[in-house]
Amino acid sequence: MSTSDDYAREVIRAGHDMGVSPRGIVIGLATCIVEVGYPLRMYANRKVPESLLLPHDAVGDDGYSVGLFQQQIRRGASGEWWWSDCATCMNPYKSARLFFERLTKRDYNRGDPGAHAQAVQGSAFPDRYGKRMAEAQQLYDRLSGGPVSTYYDSDRSAEFGFGGPRPVSGLRGVCIHTTESGKSATATARTADDVTTYQATSQTGSYNVMVGVDGKRILQNTDDWQTWSTGNKGNDILLHVCVVGNASQTRAEWLAQDKMLRAVGGVIGHWCRLYGWPIKKVDAAHLPGVLGHVDTRVWGGTDHTDPGPNFPYDVVLAYAQGAPTDEEIDMASAADLERKLDLILDQIGPKLPGWGPQSSFGKDAQGRELTLRDGVIAKLDRMQADIDAIRKAVTK
Numbered sequence: 001m002s003t004s005d006d007y008a009r010e011v012i013r014a015g016h017d018m019g020v021s022p023r024g025i026v027i028g029l030a031t032c033i034v035e036v037g038y039p040l041r042m043y044a045n046r047k048v049p050e051s052l053l054l055p056h057d058a059v060g061d062d063g064y065s066v067g068l069f070q071q072q073i074r075r076g077a078s079g080e081w082w083w084s085d086c087a088t089c090m091n092p093y094k095s096a097r098l099f100f101e102r103l104t105k106r107d108y109n110r111g112d113p114g115a116h117a118q119a120v121q122g123s124a125f126p127d128r129y130g131k132r133m134a135e136a137q138q139l140y141d142r143l144s145g146g147p148v149s150t151y152y153d154s155d156r157s158a159e160f161g162f163g164g165p166r167p168v169s170g171l172r173g174v175c176i177h178t179t180e181s182g183k184s185a186t187a188t189a190r191t192a193d194d195v196t197t198y199q200a201t202s203q204t205g206s207y208n209v210m211v212g213v214d215g216k217r218i219l220q221n222t223d224d225w226q227t228w229s230t231g232n233k234g235n236d237i238l239l240h241v242c243v244v245g246n247a248s249q250t251r252a253e254w255l256a257q258d259k260m261l262r263a264v265g266g267v268i269g270h271w272c273r274l275y276g277w278p279i280k281k282v283d284a285a286h287l288p289g290v291l292g293h294v295d296t297r298v299w300g301g302t303d304h305t306d307p308g309p310n311f312p313y314d315v316v317l318a319y320a321q322g323a324p325t326d327e328e329i330d331m332a333s334a335a336d337l338e339r340k341l342d343l344i345l346d347q348i349g350p351k352l353p354g355w356g357p358q359s360s361f362g363k364d365a366q367g368r369e370l371t372l373r374d375g376v377i378a379k380l381d382r383m384q385a386d387i388d389a390i391r392k393a394v395t396k
Helices: 004-017 022-036 049-053 092-103 113-121 130-143 192-202 251-255 258-275 293-299 313-321 326-348 372-395
Strands: 043-045 058-060 173-178 209-211 217-219 238-243 289-292
Touching (some): 004 022, 004 130, 022 113, 043 049, 092 113, 173 258, 192 209, 217 258, 238 258
Parallel strands (some): 043 058, 173 238
Antiparallel strands (some): 209 217
């Protein structure tokens, strides 16, 4: 018998085969969880005799619904199948394809995911699907080898109706912005949520992801949606991440916002790995890569200078690569040097108490143990005396 994970993997496989985004697959999994519960079970229907002859885990009697998605197989008034035949609707892979065929007719990557599931299913209980999305996301993450949405913490893309669709095939890199909100050095005057609310209501601009000083990442627009970020072609070919901060900040002020820098690095790293871009600072003429809003001025339409001359690209890109920063390297190097020194001292027999085992390099005229330095010097002196004796003998 198939397990709940087996069923979920078939739904995921169907979505992948059809080019459905991870968000769409999660909508599909959430729909299954609502329809048949979790762990997932294959349902037959006592009013559909043929369903009882097919592999199943439970038997229901809701209309003529069968399978993971509870798809109706009763014939409609004109004789057509509501979804498909019983065998198809009770096949986890094929029934998932039926679901995704209808889902992909909608702009499912934007807006309320629960509403998209309801639009496909036509349930008498429309609010149920949205409540199971987090559970479905966890299921997808676990079976797909890791989370796919770790580049944001909350999704507010449903609030950004302005802009328009764009093909992700045309994307060329990542652009970093600052909000220029607040006059404090640490730019804490407005949170990422505050700025996002203002932009959504005023329609004065937008990004793909907004990051606050607390490291919170807000999805404003999905990758396939044009943002209002640069006032030029950067809106079409770049993904945009904005931080709550000011272009006038010093490097020290930026480095004081480590949570934010780590969060920005995580967003950039996700995008660069997803699209195969190098994680490096470039200008507009040398994309793909990572640049600042100021770099897009060559395309016209903007006079902005953010994220500013002191923005620590080196630190952020190190976080994007998953590599340690210079400070972490220094700390690691110091610890490594200390370990190596301990090993050396253990081998050479240092003379200070507690430094390791004793090793003899000879003794001085008073019978005291020589240090390594004095022992080497004494050895060199003896070697030089031998050389001088040889030379003297040769010249006689």
